[in-house]
Amino acid sequence: MNKSITVIIAAALMSLALAGPGLAGDNTNHGGDIVYTKPVKSVLFSHKVHVEQKGLTCDMCHARSFEMEALKAQENPDFTMESLYQGNYCGACHNGTMAFASNTRCASCHTGVKGSTVAQGH
Amino acid sequence: MFDKIKLDNLKNEGVENVPMKERREFLKMGFALTGIFAGGTIFSAVSSIDRVFASSEEFASKYPYKPHYSMVIHQDRCIDCERCVEACAATNHVPHEGYRTRILQRDVPDAVGQKREFIPVLCNQCNLPQCTRVCPTKATYKDPQNGIVMMDIAKCIGCLTCQEGCPYNARYFNEEKHAVDKCNFCFDTRLSKGEKLTGCAAACPAQCRVFGDLSDQSSEVYRKVHQIEKAVWVLRPEAGTRPNVFYTKG
Numbered sequence: 001m002n003k004s005i006t007v008i009i010a011a012a013l014m015s016l017a018l019a020g021p022g023l024a025g026d027n028t029n030h031g032g033d034i035v036y037t038k039p040v041k042s043v044l045f046s047h048k049v050h051v052e053q054k055g056l057t058c059d060m061c062h063a064r065s066f067e068m069e070a071l072k073a074q075e076n077p078d079f080t081m082e083s084l085y086q087g088n089y090c091g092a093c094h095n096g097t098m099a100f101a102s103n104t105r106c107a108s109c110h111t112g113v114k115g116s117t118v119a120q121g122h
Numbered sequence: 123m124f125d126k127i128k129l130d131n132l133k134n135e136g137v138e139n140v141p142m143k144e145r146r147e148f149l150k151m152g153f154a155l156t157g158i159f160a161g162g163t164i165f166s167a168v169s170s171i172d173r174v175f176a177s178s179e180e181f182a183s184k185y186p187y188k189p190h191y192s193m194v195i196h197q198d199r200c201i202d203c204e205r206c207v208e209a210c211a212a213t214n215h216v217p218h219e220g221y222r223t224r225i226l227q228r229d230v231p232d233a234v235g236q237k238r239e240f241i242p243v244l245c246n247q248c249n250l251p252q253c254t255r256v257c258p259t260k261a262t263y264k265d266p267q268n269g270i271v272m273m274d275i276a277k278c279i280g281c282l283t284c285q286e287g288c289p290y291n292a293r294y295f296n297e298e299k300h301a302v303d304k305c306n307f308c309f310d311t312r313l314s315k316g317e318k319l320t321g322c323a324a325a326c327p328a329q330c331r332v333f334g335d336l337s338d339q340s341s342e343v344y345r346k347v348h349q350i351e352k353a354v355w356v357l358r359p360e361a362g363t364r365p366n367v368f369y370t371k372g
Contacts, residue, residue, distance in 0.1 A: 040203035040327060105236040106328070112202020112240060114227050 030058075031070065035116055038074040042116035043109050045090075065092045187269035189335035191247065191307050191366065193323070194346045194354070198371040199330040200225060200240040209325035213311045214303075220294040222305040223322055242330065244322070245292040245305035246357070246365030247271050253284035253293065262302070269366065270309050275301035289361035307333070336366065346370060 031047040050056045062068055066089065073079050073089055084091030084102040090109070094102045111118075202225045210222050223244035230237055251271050254262050261277035262284050264270075278301035285293045285302065296303035307313060308320040317324075323333040334343035347354055352372050356365045 040201060040205070042203075100235070106199060106201050107238045107240055108236045110201035110203070111238070112225065112227070113204040114202055114225070 034070050035111075036071065036074050037116060039080060040110070041113045042111060044111045044115055045109070061092070065089050185337035186249065187265075187267065188337050189268055190337040191268055191270060191313075192334060192336040192343045192347070192368065193244070193307075193320070193366070194332040194343050194368045194370060195242050196328075196330050196332070196371065197239065197241055197369050199328040200242050201328060202227065202240040203327065205325045205327060206242065206322035206331065209321040210305075210308075213308055213321035216303070217296065217298060220296055220303060222292075222294075222303065241369075242322075243290065243292070243357070244367065245271060245288075246290050246363065246367040247305075247307065248363035248365050250363050252287035252289065252361070252363055256283045256287040258283065262304075265309075268309070270306050271304065272306055272309070273302060273304060275299050275303075278302055289358045289363060290365075343368075 030051040033047070034045040036043040036045065050061075051058075066073055079089060081102060083089060084094065087095060091102045093099045096104075100108070204225060206223055207221070207225065210216060211218075214222055216222050223242060226241040226243055228239050228241060230239075247270055249269065251262075251264060254260075254264055254271060257263075258281065259277045259279055261274050261279070263272055263274070265272050280295060280300060280302065282295060282302065285291075285295075293302050293304045295301075308317070308322075312319070312321060319333050320331075323331040332342050332346060334341040336343050336347065338344060347368055352370055354368050354370045356368055359365075
């Protein structure tokens with residue numbers, strides 16, 4: 001009995017050890033998911049989609065539109081849709097030419113209150 | 123090609139009585155017209171001004187209430203920030219477990235482009251409400267002036283028959299009031315005090331909810347419901363309750 005429990009625990013630890021670096025690796029490689037909650041709840045930015053699927057490199061956004069520190073942008077008073085339409089932040093690419101325009105497909109980026117609770121694991 | 127059918131004169135035979143062949147024909151037509159993304163039930167696939175029952179001929183020429191309060195919801199503008207839900211709760215003292223308005227989410231993973239949409243819902247303030255019909259104590263009633271479906275909580279016995287009758291699931295039981303509670307377009311909390319908008323419409327950052335008087339031809343809601351360039355529909359038109367909450371996109 002004791003032996004089988006030990007085996008189960010050992011197996012669980014091993015799977016954690018295997019999965020652990022993998023998850024952390026994803027996050028450190030390209031930043032993971034960022035959930036903005038200001039000025040409205042909430043917008044999900046997926047590094048995975050932008051880096052892995054769309055092939056963007058770090059400096060394409062982090063040179064001018066966004067600082068490296070996550071969620072820094074939403075502290076700025078001009079982090080608004082109006083500002084995006086002027087080509088700032090996401091609007092640098094989401095202008096209808098490089099990527100779909102910021103004033104279209106609202107719920108593609110806005111995952112809402114429901115989205116933020118899912119993202120935060122509630 | 124087709125004879126002109128006066129839709130309003132047709133008797134509603136109920137969705138359950140549609141023969142299979144007709145159902146299939148209708149679905150084909152629906153797919154051809156709008157693809158599989160037509161919202162709601164199959165019968166909303168061809169919604170247009172004639173089928174938006176509240177504004178069919180008789181109601182369009184003479185809206186029965188003054189003011190005839192109505193809301194037009196731009197569904198594609200909703201981002202589920204839920205400021206409307208928060209504003210509603212604060213204005214009308216809605217407890218955490220209850221709701222007067224909610225945001226529904228619909229995911230279509232196979233869709234091209236946007237794969238998610240949010241649909242704000244609230245009491246439709248129907249012209250032919252089922253809830254008032256089934257209430258045994260007349261605790262819920264249609265206001266004779268403005269057409270809002272009101273609650274007289276002193277008369278409510280909490281039997282919840284109105285909840286069963288409502289096709290829109292717009293009613294909840296409020297433990298504190300010990301009565302059913304529902305959206306009344308903020309009549310007691312805002313409109314009767316001179317405010318022009320409901321709490322939710324005022325709080326929306328995306329101009330998703332347009333509120334106004336449908337009997338006033340210069341109002342925004344009248345213009346939005348009575349144009350033919352963009353589709354306007356109601357939820358669950360087959361319920362035949364002639365809602366006063368309309369939906370559109372764009």
